[in-house]
Amino acid sequence: MKNKLIITFAFSLLLCGRSFAQTPQPLSAIYIACPSVTVKIGFFHDDAIEYWWYSAVTGGTLMAPSARDNFDIQKNYLPAQTVYAEPRINGVPQPRIPVELRLSEICGKTDADYNNPNDPASSSCYKTGTLLFKQDFGGNSPSDPFVLPNQAAVNAAGIFYPNEQVAQGWTYLANLCGWGVYSIGKQTPAAWYDGCRPTWGVMDDHTYYESDPQTPQRGYFISFEAENTPGRVFYEMQIDNLCIGTELTFSAWIRSMLKNDHTDHTNLIFRAYDINDNELATYFTGNVPDGTSGTNPLRPWANYGFTFATPTNSVKIKITNNGGTQGNDFGMDDIEVHICTPPILLNAMNVRTCVGSQIDIHSSFSNNNGSGGHYFTEPLEYQWYYSQSGDMSNMGSWTAVPTQTDANLDITQMAITDTGYYYLAIAGAGGIDYTNCRASSPSVHIGLGINIEQTRNVKICGGSYNFYGDIYSNSVTGIQKTINNPAGCDSLITLNLTVNQPFNETVPPLVICDKELPYSWRDTIFAVGTTSKQIIFNKKTRADCDSIVTLDITVNPAYDQTEELSLCTSELPKVWRDTVFDVGTTSGQFVFHRLTAGCDSIVRLNVEVKNCNQINIFPPSEICADDASFSLQYDILEGTLPCYTVAFDQKAKDAGFEDISCATAATGTTIEIPIPQFSTTINCNGTDHQNYVKPDNYSLTISFQLGNDESIYTIPFTVLYPKWILEQNWEDVIAILNKNCNGGYEFSAYEWYLDNSKIEYETKSYYYVKDGGKLNFGHEYRVALTRKNEEPIFTCAIVPQANSAPDEKIPEIHINSAQHIISINAAQNGVLRIFNIAGVLVKTEPLAAGTNSYSPLLPSGMYILQIILDDGARKSFKIVL
Numbered sequence: 017m018k019n020k021l022i023i024t025f026a027f028s029l030l031l032c033g034r035s036f037a038q039t040p041q042p043l044s045a046i047y048i049a050c051p052s053v054t055v056k057i058g059f060f061h062d063d064a065i066e067y068w069w070y071s072a073v074t075g076g077t078l079m080a081p082s083a084r085d086n087f088d089i090q091k092n093y094l095p096a097q098t099v100y101a102e103p104r105i106n107g108v109p110q111p112r113i114p115v116e117l118r119l120s121e122i123c124g125k126t127d128a129d130y131n132n133p134n135d136p137a138s139s140s141c142y143k144t145g146t147l148l149f150k151q152d153f154g155g156n157s158p159s160d161p162f163v164l165p166n167q168a169a170v171n172a173a174g175i176f177y178p179n180e181q182v183a184q185g186w187t188y189l190a191n192l193c194g195w196g197v198y199s200i201g202k203q204t205p206a207a208w209y210d211g212c213r214p215t216w217g218v219m220d221d222h223t224y225y226e227s228d229p230q231t232p233q234r235g236y237f238i239s240f241e242a243e244n245t246p247g248r249v250f251y252e253m254q255i256d257n258l259c260i261g262t263e264l265t266f267s268a269w270i271r272s273m274l275k276n277d278h279t280d281h282t283n284l285i286f287r288a289y290d291i292n293d294n295e296l297a298t299y300f301t302g303n304v305p306d307g308t309s310g311t312n313p314l315r316p317w318a319n320y321g322f323t324f325a326t327p328t329n330s331v332k333i334k335i336t337n338n339g340g341t342q343g344n345d346f347g348m349d350d351i352e353v354h355i356c357t358p359p360i361l362l363n364a365m366n367v368r369t370c371v372g373s374q375i376d377i378h379s380s381f382s383n384n385n386g387s388g389g390h391y392f393t394e395p396l397e398y399q400w401y402y403s404q405s406g407d408m409s410n411m412g413s414w415t416a417v418p419t420q421t422d423a424n425l426d427i428t429q430m431a432i433t434d435t436g437y438y439y440l441a442i443a444g445a446g447g448i449d450y451t452n453c454r455a456s457s458p459s460v461h462i463g464l465g466i467n468i469e470q471t472r473n474v475k476i477c478g479g480s481y482n483f484y485g486d487i488y489s490n491s492v493t494g495i496q497k498t499i500n501n502p503a504g505c506d507s508l509i510t511l512n513l514t515v516n517q518p519f520n521e522t523v524p525p526l527v528i529c530d531k532e533l534p535y536s537w538r539d540t541i542f543a544v545g546t547t548s549k550q551i552i553f554n555k556k557t558r559a560d561c562d563s564i565v566t567l568d569i570t571v572n573p574a575y576d577q578t579e580e581l582s583l584c585t586s587e588l589p590k591v592w593r594d595t596v597f598d599v600g601t602t603s604g605q606f607v608f609h610r611l612t613a614g615c616d617s618i619v620r621l622n623v624e625v626k627n628c629n630q631i632n633i634f635p636p637s638e639i640c641a642d643d644a645s646f647s648l649q650y651d652i653l654e655g656t657l658p659c660y661t662v663a664f665d666q667k668a669k670d671a672g673f674e675d676i677s678c679a680t681a682a683t684g685t686t687i688e689i690p691i692p693q694f695s696t697t698i699n700c701n702g703t704d705h706q707n708y709v710k711p712d713n714y715s716l717t718i719s720f721q722l723g724n725d726e727s728i729y730t731i732p733f734t735v736l737y738p739k740w741i742l743e744q745n746w747e748d749v750i751a752i753l754n755k756n757c758n759g760g761y762e763f764s765a766y767e768w769y770l771d772n773s774k775i776e777y778e779t780k781s782y783y784y785v786k787d788g789g790k791l792n793f794g795h796e797y798r799v800a801l802t803r804k805n806e807e808p809i810f811t812c813a814i815v816p817q818a819n820s821a822p823d824e825k826i827p828e829i830h831i832n833s834a835q836h837i838i839s840i841n842a843a844q845n846g847v848l849r850i851f852n853i854a855g856v857l858v859k860t861e862p863l864a865a866g867t868n869s870y871s872p873l874l875p876s877g878m879y880i881l882q883i884i885l886d887d888g889a890r891k892s893f894k895i896v897l
Contacts, residue, residue: 046116048299048322049091050123066104073100073112091117120299122267122321130319141265141323145354146456148264149255152223152350153200155236163190163201164236186250195243200236204273204347213241213345217275217307217314222349237349239273248337250284255353256330259453263356264288266333267321273345274306275313281306282346283338286321290328297324300338304346317349323356357455358382358391360440368463369430370505377425377460379440392444392455398422399441399448406437406459411451414439425460435464471510477518477561483511491515518561525568529615533571547571574615581621584628586654592621601625630654631720633729639691640812641708642738648687648718648731660687661719668714671735678721689716691735700757708759711737711801711809737801737811744816745851745880746894747790750797751782754856765802769810771795784853791816829881829893836897838870838881846885853878872897 069080079089079099089099096119100112122142130143154160189197192205193213199205204219221235240250258264272282281303288296299322307313333353337344363378385391400420403413417438420426427434443454474481480489484497488511495511528535528542535542540553546569553565583590588599595608601623608619630653639646662676669675672692679687694707712735719728741758744750755762768778770792775783783799785791796813803809830839840848846863850872859872863883874897881893 046297048118048120068102070100120322125319126316141356144359145356148355149353153236192241197241199239216273222269222317237347239347242344249334251335254332257452258326258329262326265323265354268351269317269319269349271317271347272304272306277306282344285336285338287334288324289332291330360457366461373430375427379423397443397448400425404436473512475514477516516561518563520564522566527570529574531574572615576618578620582624636733639735640738641711641735645688645690659721663717665715671710711735739812739814742814748785763801764804767800769798793818840868844885849882851880
């Protein structure tokens, strides 16, 4: 059985190096890989052969101490390393086979990497060598279809596109929805067909990735959806007519279509074979990175490839599958083969000149092989080639220029037929005709700016004409100008200018009645339906100049129409247009003859005079939540009031308000609206208060049924907090009772008002007059209270009172502030209550007749003491502990 190398691998980090071994070695196999890649290297096994792996050709370390076909080896960062396989046939050792591992100089490079001047690989053969072959898959015109149709699939010979091959067995499927299929188009199939592969991202052609990013208008690339078949060939090609010993770089741009990282990755093997299928070199891409879930879900396009020497005149290259089922969903573009020759540099890449001018393109070439010798055998041969299209992937479109056989392109007199693309080929003595063995320069384009002799015969209608900066408003002939076009070519332009004058006419206005339509005016018929407007007629003179006739036409209506007018008796007298309807007018039809703009018209007016009901209703006055009802005042201006209906909005109904259905109106002018009452009470500091409706903004709708008429009014109203939730403490504090005493409400904001004027900066739950001052007795205090996430609602007003003269039953108290001791001598039993400055009850103590002493254990601060005796006598004190 013939021995043949097989390779699979796993990797930890994709880095790239440069291959320093440029001369082909007499080794059995060369493996090209990235640094820090674990390579599984070995042979197809034969039952009669064992393999033992060593670190040297004789002796050395036994690296795989058992009979193995293959083993894992860690690729280090050295330019090359060699291991040796010792075949043992029936246990008898045979000569060891050297296997060399090298670093790839391409190895996952991106466009940015190649544009980095600090990167040694930027000057690699991939960038500077002679381009021998390139496949970008076409589609470079915006008019090309977005995706190739199915009929463009592989034919019997396996050719799916000019100059390119996919291995046999693959199926062309435009939407790529399946395994073992490929597609060609301008974007990933995820963008073509909805719902096929939600794990794919949107990817554009690489050829225009930098110059026209994210614009899927130009360029095709090939996409694969591979099945789980390691070793399956994706792509293969053959290059003939090479020179033996030529170094080639084979590369392709690869990009994973997966948006998120998967267990199985796109993982490819590039192999080079001679014409007899002997393996020359093998390259491992490693795992091509999948995308991430971040803002840029797909990785950029990256270039993978390798450099190898050709021992024969022909070479085959194959790209095979080394991945699993979840991976190998990838795109491939811009496959290139370069000959590793020194670069040819030109002093110009884009030239534009004039007919008859001289063209001289200079080149420079260093015939240095890097080892002190010559790359080509001297003397060198030169040949310039010409093409109209400039397509470097189709060398058959280029022809040699017989007269251009030195290092420089020299055209003594430029002609139109000389325009196009040129490149220079350099080879050793006798080798210039061998296309695949010579160095080639990039192509240079030479364009032409033509010398022009032109006569311009121009006619204009009035105005002026700008002839290269000179302004002419009258007819002229034979005016000449010498100008330069963008290529710097002189051109002679002769001007013959004819200026014809247009005319504009504004005719007298035309006034007609609509009854006169259709109407003839000059050569125009105004049809029925014509309305008043300005009409502009564009006419031509004999000199072919546009002229304008402007006509203002007014079409007055002559109408016969009926109108309706409804009046209340209270509105009389009533002015309608130019007629007065006096008091006593009755219903009926009135006919008016009018002459409008000379057109007879008739108006038939149907007048209805009736007794109307009119009511003025007034908003309610202040409503406190503990009121029994509130009043709506109204005035009847006209009519009677048999009944009214009250309907509350939903929020009011939720608060307990009940609709009133057609209540009989009282003879007066007041409607009483009941406020919801509750049987429960609120006990605060020993005093019971009736529970009250929720203070809030509400709305009601009241409708008055007045005869056959109904008048409807919507009236907003606000229920305020009862004033008793405000408590005066001493003569300088008013506080809001807490939720235990105010009906269960908690507030997030407070604004205090005195006589309806806001007290600035008072935003606490209490109002305290500082510096020994006192409240304004006999004046109104109120506060706007805000419940969380609701609008503020005011309280009803409290009017503070000055404390009356001290009750003799309650003597002055004595305070020992240092020891926090309170002494009280009371005439009878009672209770002592202590409030903080915010009005919150913090302590209650029983009070006995006689002397009482308390140590309340309260924090230092200001407090209000309230003494209430059994007979109702009470007194408040302000103390400081």
